[in-house]
Amino acid sequence: MATQSQDIVGVPLIPASIAANVASPVAYGQWSQIHEDLAWLRREMPLGVAKVEDHDPFWVVTKHADIQEIGRQPDLFRNTRVRKVLLNQETDRMLSAPRPEDSPSAVNALVSMDAPEHGIFRRLTFADFAPKGIKGLDDQIRAIAREGIAQMIAHGENCEFVEDVALRYPLRVILELLGLPRTDEDRMLRMTQEFFSPQDPDFSDSAAEKTGRAMSYDAAIALKDFFDALTESRRANPTGDVASIIANSTINGEPISHWDAASYYITILTAGHDTTSSSTAGAVWALAERPDVFAAVKNDRRLIPGLVDEAIRWTSPVIHFMRTATQDYILRGQKIRAGDWLFLSYPSANRDEDIFEAPFEFRPDRKPNSHLAFGYGAHVCLGQHLAKMEMRIFFEEFFEHVASLELRGSPTRTISRFVGGVKELPIRYRIAG
Structure with missing residues (x-):
């Protein structure tokens, strides 16, 4: 195989300003300009090479069909x-x-693994997150959703929806699945924010923005220490929760290592609530700007499942993953060489004009809605069914109690080029009588 750091020559080069934005955490925090850039790429250079200072060159994959081809x-x-x-x-x-x-310098997460390791680890909890596995959680999740709505009502007619509701709701679901107490909530939230968004000064005071890390490994070390103790506890006293399943699992006939177990917990904890909270807040933001869409869903609750999928497409909380080619391959007429690095742009794929009619319109009645926000292929998100179930239940309760909705200020987004979403969402609402 060619070296990982090889240059990529003889290929279409993306304009420097657009290439810089594709790699910029700030650009995804601003959101509108990056979508203009991605639309230009889809139209003029759907598969091109970005050369960004201090980075190896990488292909930028912007089209829905190409990401599927890679995922297969x-x-x-x-x-x-x-x-x-x-x-x-x-x-x-x-x-x-x-x-x-077992060094914690890199989390050994499912999203990092390749076959056959990936399949072995994925099977440990696959049944627990499959539709049958989560079927009995409806009442438990609904109680947590009602708690979130009650907190909204307690704020009167105004709240900061992300901090007051969206962040806590899916986190509390994950804590219950792992068998962790509410007293760990603030700590887990803080470490998740730093882990995913080390380049956002609101979440981290480290030098991560200077080192180019997409995730904070200081936060990973802190999470490892916490979860090592959880592994020991669940091995001594299994309780039947997901944490017990992981702690007592075996890999190739041997007990799972502490770092592999901690990596699994970190993946479930962080990805299991952060992306769901972002998509939930993204839906509320879109509804607050579109009173006609709010009224349509309020009047026809059968639109809620469609609202959930549209919110996930619209928000696209996972911004990218990278893939490395293992051999030469022709993609969209371009020769990808063994060792080349590819940037899969999910916000771009989810607004691909070849797939979605009027992709910049927010449509809860969009059918079909074949977004790639959960990924595609072998690495499709393990928790996708749980995430959609949480959002469906939340909006069933939301529309039961909220009579009207509008923005009360300017929302902001997280500064991150890996996992991003809504950071602040001030809203005004009227509670149904």
């Missing part, structure tokens, strides 16, 4: 551990260097 071939386009997300060269060298076994 995980042996040809691999995660290769640390290079699953966009890193600058310094961070890439640091994370790729030899390190002690």
